[in-house]
Amino acid sequence: MITAYATETQFDHLELYRTFLEREGDSSGTVVLHHGRVKCPGKQVPDFSLVELKALTTDPDGRLSALAKEAKQQFDLNQVLLVHRLGWIGAGDTVLLAIVSGATRDRCFAACSFLVDEVKKEELIQLIEHP
DSSP states (O other): OEEEEEESSOOOHHHHHHHHHHTOOTTOOEEEEEEEEOOSSOSSOTTOSEEEEEESSSOHHHHHHHHHHHHHHHHTOSEEEEEEEOEEEOTTOEEEEEEEEESOHHHHHHHHHHHHHHHHTTSSEEEEEEO
């Protein structure tokens, strides 16, 4: 199963993880989770007040979904969840959640790393720090 989307609404990463686990079968030996948060100081503005996350495409959900599908196929995963915030958020707020499951840990760690690296390229969603 693949679930991927962008949202301007805060999301409960623990609830999403619970739901993910409820869909798991016996063939998953590993679940890897990346919970990305806005860290301070920032990269461009050390003492920012807010971060703006802007979609760089007209279809961020479709692009995130395509990325999740690519990871599922490339790493032979059972499940992928990829959620990214949009809009204005503050330091410490959740910005990204990537969860993958599969038969072995090497595939899952590599897949989760792949997803995070692709998102952090800022080709889909741009992060702008505001003073």
